[in-house]
Amino acid sequence: MQIQKMADLPIDRLSTMPPFTSVGLDVFGPWTVSTRRTRGGSAESKRWAVLFTCMSTRAVHIELIESMSTSSFINALRRFFCIRGPAQTLRSDRGTNFIGACNELQIDHKDTELNSYLLEKGCTWLFNSPHSSHMGGSWERLIGVARRILDGILLKAKHIQLTHEVLSTFMAEVMAIINARPLVPISTDPDKPNLLTPAMLLTHKTNALSAPAGSFASPDLYSKQWKQVQCLADSFWKQWKSEYLSTLQKRRKWTDDKPNIKVGDIVLLKDALAHRNNWSMGKVVRTFESKDNKVRKAEVKTATDGNEKVFLRPVTDMVLLLSDES
Incomplete structure (x- = not known):
């Protein structure tokens, strides 16, 4: 994730x-x-x-x-x-x-x-x-x-x-x-x-x-x-x-900078209703940067049985498989 x-x-x-x-x-x-x-x-x-x-x-x-x-x-x-x-x-x-x-x-x-x-x-x-x-x-x-x-x-x-x-x-x-x-x-x-x-x-x-x-x-x-x-x-x-x-108590998480998801990255889309082996694989086609230049959501294109779809998802619903740089 x-x-x-x-x-x-x-x-x-x-x-x-x-x-x-x-x-x-x-x-x-x-x-x-x-x-x-x-x-x-x-x-x-x-x-x-x-x-x-x-x-x-x-x-x-x-x-x-x-x-x-x-x-x-x-x-x-x-x-x-x-x-x-x-x-x-x-x-x-x-x-x-x-x-x-x-x-x-x-x-x-x-x-x-x-x-x-x-x-x-x-x-x-x-x-x-x-x-x-x-x-x-x-x-x-x-x-x-x-x-x-x-x-x-x-x-x-x-x-x-x-x-x-x-x-x-x-x-x-x-x-x-x-x-x-x-x-x-x-x-x-x-x-x-x-x-x-x-x-x-x-x-x-x-x-x-x-x-x-x-x-x-x-x-x-x-x-x-x-x-x-x-x-x-x-x-x-x-x-x-x-x-x-x-x-009612303070919680501290997500305090460190992480590499941004980039256009061209290959990712898995998490799906709570599907088995892990059935998660959709897709390619990041668009990213959305916040004011602090951090990417927290992106558009991912998937292809299933020849049908292409584009989903808008937060990065917490993505698993990075292959970076575009590699």
């Missing part, structure tokens, strides 16, 4: 911009909610969620969407912009997680209506190259953990009747929990007793929203709706504390 020295932080991670000016996003779900009571029981429909995370403050915002259309997605963007202000840049993965959700929701990022709306708002939608979710690690990890916990909790709660009101309140509780996490290590300085959190940057309030008094257990899932929400929120907090907060 080829690796390259880790790139410098992107400019939108370092700029002193208002919260949610540069945003990473992902779509996940669906979940079934009860919409209205009928004589035969209750009518049900599906809900998805769009999770936005701020690139600079690391705050999170969640919007529910209820129909499989670009218009519904634009409505979610509109609500997000109305609450958090207009964004300049939207970033997302090009992998199966996001593109698959977009396909299911019939959201086309090339859709004329969607692009017209973004253009009107002065907003640009940028995609990472395929198979390179690590290039969006600042939001991908946060979204991935939150989405995995939410999916697990709501999957366990599928035997109860969720309503749109319960689900939207639960998402608000999840936002409060995520945005109350510390951004920096706890200081031992008595003159700095407060923790820096995304919620503090958003609300300018030092005190986080406290949970309701009382203990909420599994039987509360069948009780009043507000108790259902608090039981789900407690479950999210317990998993969030064990799966995410415990990992």
Whole structure:
């Protein structure tokens, strides 16, 4: 596997911009909610969620969407912009997680209506190259953990009747929990007793929203709706504390300069779904240099049964077989 020295932080991670000016996003779900009571029981429909995370403050915002259309997605963007202000840049993965959700929701990022709306708002939608979710690690990890916990909790709660009101309140509780996490290590300085959190940057309030008094257990899932929400929120907090907060430590990797992949190099393309002997062999036909002159992604041409294809891949998905110089 080829690796390259880790790139410098992107400019939108370092700029002193208002919260949610540069945003990473992902779509996940669906979940079934009860919409209205009928004589035969209750009518049900599906809900998805769009999770936005701020690139600079690391705050999170969640919007529910209820129909499989670009218009519904634009409505979610509109609500997000109305609450958090207009964004300049939207970033997302090009992998199966996001593109698959977009396909299911019939959201086309090339859709004329969607692009017209973004253009009107002065907003640009940028995609990472395929198979390179690590290039969006600042939001991908946060979204991935939150989405995995939410999916697990709501999957366990599928035997109860969720309503749109319960689900939207639960998402608000999840936002409060995520945005109350510390951004920096706890200081031992008595003159700095407060923790820096995304919620503090958003609300300018030092005190986080406290949970309701009382203990909420599994039987509360069948009780009043507000108790259902608090039981789900407690479950999210317990998993969030064990799966995410415990990992808040510095990691150091990709610290050394490595030779760049060059045009003409022969490489193998990694494929998690194929045996190693069946990985495609190809020739690098184009490279993309970052501002620091390091190549972290390239286009590779492969030929299978006479059919030529060109793939855009990160260098971490390549195994160098033969350098063009040799």
